[in-house]
Amino acid sequence: MTEPKYMRSLTSRVRRSSFVLTASTLLFLPLSFAQDGEEDEIFELSPFTVDGADDSGYRANSTLAGTRLKSSLKDVGASISVATKEFMDDIGASDLENLLTYTGGTEAPGINGNMQAANLLENPGQVREERTNARQQANTRIRGLARADLTTNLFITDAPFDGFNISRVTINRGANAALFGLGSPGGILDATLKRANFEDSLEIGAKFDEFGTQRYTVDINKKLIDEKLAVRFMALDEEIEWEQEQAYESDERYHADVYFRPLENTHIRAYYTDGKIRAARPNLSPPSDYVSSWLALGQPLYDGVTDRYYASVSDWNSDNPIDRSLSNDIWQGNGPGPQLMGGGTISANGGRRLTVFFPDPNSPDPGGFNGTPQGMQTQITNQSGNNDNWPGGATKNWKTPQEFRRVLQWPVGSIPGAQGYDADYASLFSRPQVTDRGFFDYRENLYTTPSKLEMGDIEAYNFSIEQTFLDGDLGVELAYDDQEYSDNLVKYNNLNAVYVDINLTLADGTANPNVGRAYVGGDGFAEPQTTTRKTQRATAYYKYDFREHDDSFFSKLGQHTLTLNYSSSEIGFQQQTHMSLTSGNDWQSFTEGRDGQNIGGLNRSQVISYTSDSLVGITDPSQFNIGGVNVIQRAPGSLTDVIAWDAARAAGVDFGDTGRTNMQPKLDNMVRGTQSFTMNNHLTDPSQTWTWGGRASFSEVDSAVAILQSRFADDHIVATASWRKDDVKIYDYGTTGSTGGLHSAFADIPDVPGLDIDGKKTTGFSVVGHLPDEWVSNVNENLELSVHYNTSKNFVATGTRIDIFNNRMPQQQGDVDEFGFSARDKSGKYDLRVNYYESKQIGASVNPVGRLNNMWRDILNNNTPEEIAAVGIASPPEGFLTAFEFAPTGQSNDVTVRDMDDNETVLTIPQWNSRNPQQNAIETGVGTTDAHGVEVEFTYNPTPNWRMMINGTRAVAVRNDVAAAEQMHLAERLAQWSNPAIGENLWISGGRQIVTRDDDDNIVSIEPNYESLVLNPETGQLNQKILDQINTLNRFTIFDGLPAPELREWRWNFITNYTFNDSAPGFLKKMGVGGAVRWESENFLGTGVKRDENGSLTQNPDIMFEGGTSTKIDFWLTFKHKFEKIGMDYRARLGVNNLNSDHGLLPVASNPDGSIGVWRIEAPTTWSLSNTFSF
Secondary structure: OOOOOOOOOHHHHHHHHHHHHHHHHHHHHHHOOOOOOOOOOOOOOOOOOOOOOOOEOOEOOEEOOOOOOOEEHHHOOOEEEEEOHHHHHHHOOOOHHHHOOOOOOEEOOOOOOOOOOOOOOOOOOOOOOHHHHHOHHHOOEEOOOEOOEEEEOOEEEOOOOOHHHEEEEEEEEOOOOOOOOEOOOOEEEEEEEOOOOOOOEEEEEEEEEOOOOEEEEEEEEEEEEOOOEEEEEEEEEEEEEOOOOOOEEEEEEEEEEEEEOOOOOEEEEEEEEEEEEEEEOOOOOOOEEOOHHHHHOOOOEEEOOOOEEEOOHHHHHOOOOOOOOOOHHHHOOOOOOOOOEOOOOOOOOOOOOEEEEEOOOOOOOOOOHHHOOOEEEOOOOOOOOOOOOOOOOOOOOOOOOOOOOOOOEOOOOHHHHHOOOOHHHHOOOOOOEOOOOOOEOOOOOOOOOOOOEEEEEEEEEEEEEEEEEHHHOEEEEEEEEEEEEEEEEEEOOOOOEEEEOOEOEOOOOOEOOOOOEEEEEEOOEEOOEEEEEEEEEEEEEEEEEHHHHOOOHHHHHOEEEEEEEEEEEEEEEEEEEEOOEEEOHHHHHHHHOOOOOOOHHHHEOEEEEEEEEEOOOOOOHHHOOEOOOOOOOOOOOEEOOEEEEOHHHHHHOOOOOOOOOOHHHHHHOEEEOOOOEEEEEOOOOHHHOOEEEEEEEEEEEEEEEEEEEEEEOOOOEEEEEEEEEEEEEEEEEOEOOEEOOEEOOEOOOOOOOOEEEEEEEEEEEEEEEEOOHHHHOOOOOOEEEEEEEEEEEEEEOOOOOEOOOOOEOOOEEEEEEEEEEEEEEOOOOEEEEEEEEEEEEEEEEEOOOOOOHHHHHHHHHHOOHHHHHHHOOOOOOHHHHHHOOOEEEEEEEEEEEEOOOOOEEEEEEEEEEOOOHHHOOEOEEEEEEEEEEEEEEEEEEEEOOEEEEEEEEEEEEEEEOOOHHHHHHHHHHHHHHOOHHHHOOOEOOOOOEEEEEOOOOOEEEEEEOHHHEOEOOOOOOEOHHHHHHHHHHHHHHOOOOOEOOOOEOEEEEEEEEEEOOOOOOHHHHHEEEEEEEEEEOOEEEEEEEEEOOOOOEEEEEEEEEEOOOEEEEEEEEEEEEEEHHHOEEEEEEEEEEOOOOOOOEEEEEEOOOOOEEEEEEOOOOEEEEEEEEEO
8 A cells, every 4th residue: 555645654644653662661760560479469449440350251240330430340239330451452453443333332433433423413414523533432322322521531522532541441331320321321341550560560552454554652650659659651653544545643642650559448540641643544434425416417617707517528519509408497496306506606795705626636736737727716606417318498698797617516305306206205315425446446546535634732721639448438539630632624525426527618708627527616714612620529438338247137237338429610612613715805905996804704614626638528437547646635724826816906897798799808807816715724724714703611510329228138239329419501602703604702701601500410229139048049059149320410511402392402311120030150251141121311402493583583574564463474473583593684675576567556565584593592493302121231251361251232323302392383374375265376586577579578467476475376486495494304304213323233243262271282282363353233324214194294103214234353363472581561452343344334324215425434454453561
């Protein structure tokens, strides 16, 4: 594999990594490690701490997740699993993406993950995975229900996990009031960090894989004062590369831990973590295909000067245009059939955008290829429509003097439209994706280019002191945790999509050197956000054992441990959405002839990166051979070779000319290379890139928890009850406003919280019954049997949320009930746990469904108050008007109507405004997600050198009451709009009349413009604006009552590892062998649809679409050797993941006709070699 130019060379990687490891080692060498013969000392861990010391293979024996104190897992009723260090080492997992595919009931995104997490509910018809890729750790899922909260040592965190400083990962499924009253209904993933101890050790790790990944770790523990003081330093230096050659991730982290034990029962600990992540992670899906339809149309090319389409360049040279003879409606995209839609204008006086061109995929510089300009004044998306047939069409007159280019763009649903489907049905289809690797090799190329960037910066420190008394029966821990995690998503194109440039000319009328070339492009964005968390926590416990009263009555009362916990947290959050690239004020000054003012939408710049030679004449898509961009392409600080409209020369242009008979003055006004234009890049100067939104919050959370664990009947009954009270204040605030489109700063935190929860109480209870030995001894004298029950609740505190009627939405809640049994061997050889559960996520929400306010606002703005009153239409509820902030603008609009005598009547209509839902707290309620299933986990150590695990889950999660408020509102409005007495007498868009005149300008006829009415009396159809809103809502409600996206009902994992012992012959005694099998049942893809009695689309439960089953096989060999003379143990692991991969595509979602709408790229077969050197 050729190393991409933007990557560091192998030599520099090794040099830097060697420096880190060598420097770290030399730092501690003078302190010397323990010599042979020193007696190992064993210290009792505090009850506030767990580590892997008492784990056995894949079996963990203790947890903090039950009571916040160290407890035996067998005494905890909640569903808790622990991924031990041996387990993570065997499967080669160092992050959640590579861990959660092997554990029960858990999902994670990523190429090696087991779901895409593209949130298809919020983005019907398209795959937007950029946020998933940027924040993979925030997009996990448990039980098909909701994402998991991440914690380190039970402190909430936002930073992604990495195994370099983790000793184990605990998976807590479902709500757990003992841990967090504020928490995800899905559960918690807790990383137990490695701690300093009183044993000297040094461990160095190096890992490589076939795609070029290099991972180096160092872990040094040093005892400074015997039994008193120890320090531990860990470092990670990793460069991940994938099958997609341009993709990468660079991860540098450092972690230092100090342990001080001044007194026997006094433990003082502190740690500090620092990290930096920079990545362009691989695409999880193949790109959308905007080229095949262009091929099906006959590869039309467009001349922006003459407004004509040509079948070939030679036809253009001979002026032989395509004859467009079909209806203008189809040509303009107004009909349900194949559609070509206009767009991509240059504005003579509107300050249109500057587009930057990168013609060479192997060069970081714009322009230059065959005369390609660096930039040009034009809107892009030169997209071809997805049409099965060339539609022809009447010649379109040039409507405005500004239009120099036309493009073809694909409207959602045009392919099903070509098959005669109705528009609302067609809107449920996803955009087609590339599935032919000859067309574009999506497995080996990152089509969104390495110019994109996913960033993360980690800083955290923690301090704790703990003290026990009364021989450990009483204890107190005080802790302080401070974290800051900043991340950013920067992209320079829009969708992950392959487009084709069909333009024969540039904006100045000269030939386009890139006609027919494929490209990726668009207007990107950046989304920086920062979360800070400061937490103070106090935990105290007291244990009292009545059994110490010998045979008295009190001895029957058992043992009880009461734990009290209080925490106080301050959480800050800030996020902005920037344009990733903008032109400077000089651009607007030149092109508009006024003082430059960086006004966002007009100065938002775009990027086109070409990825192929010309495709013109290639009729077989498998021969397109479209490639990727192999270098980072970001616009420089200024551009000099730019085609732009010179506002100073515009006097020679006849703006009254709406045809193409006087083009030359307009073309002459497009100048090239006459001025340098400034470019502002978010990465280098974020203060100069326009932002269209910012949100921020400051939260104060005070929590008090009481947990009582009681043991009765000689420990045969263990009951745990938790009660907690949470006080939450959330102060929502945004930015202070904008100057020239640039947000100056975030506003001050308001004095009054937007959300004030006082004393929210949640509870939990579990009981575990261990059957007495005499009940099971006849079966097996080493057998232990237990039964368990658990119930708990929690909630998620968010800012002020209202529905479309201005009703305060309740906080999201979690609720779980579970029961089951377990069986284990007293010696620890095996452990089986079976758990049945019912979980709920109540009150979750997604982004708003469209803009329901627009319809009523358009009616107000197109009809006089008297007309509205006359038809008798009811106003929406007052809460609706308040939520959308309806208010008169103080202005009016005059509408002129004429009679046959050409007399004018002017109607004065007061104008109204309302806010879009994205600008306030309006959200769409998903309602309730109900989940139920069963979880099985079996660990088995047949011999000391053989370990295995089987885990399996059945998960059913269904979403109910999707967009309930919106559905209720739309049903009420539809009844009025569809009433002819109302709908046929109200205007909602466009002009009221169609006036036809003769050559002498006399009126021949006046007809009502029925298409501008709410209800067209000629067709009986509602206005297109209303239909579009119905279609938008349908995309959401179609999921109501259906399984959660991508959910597979059954998952089974089998993992095993065998290490040959010293009795094995020859070289085998140094070897080990292991493997894993991961099986998943069919995944739910979608459903068919049908029309209800009102003609609206609804799901058809009789037609359900599923994908196939999935089986993944992994295999590994291990080798170990002890170098006695230098006191070093060496361990190597050679592993092959996804041994049976087909290197194909996996279905994620279906279209309503059963065809696959969304694909996910299957993880490839990958070998890796890990080396560990331990001293």
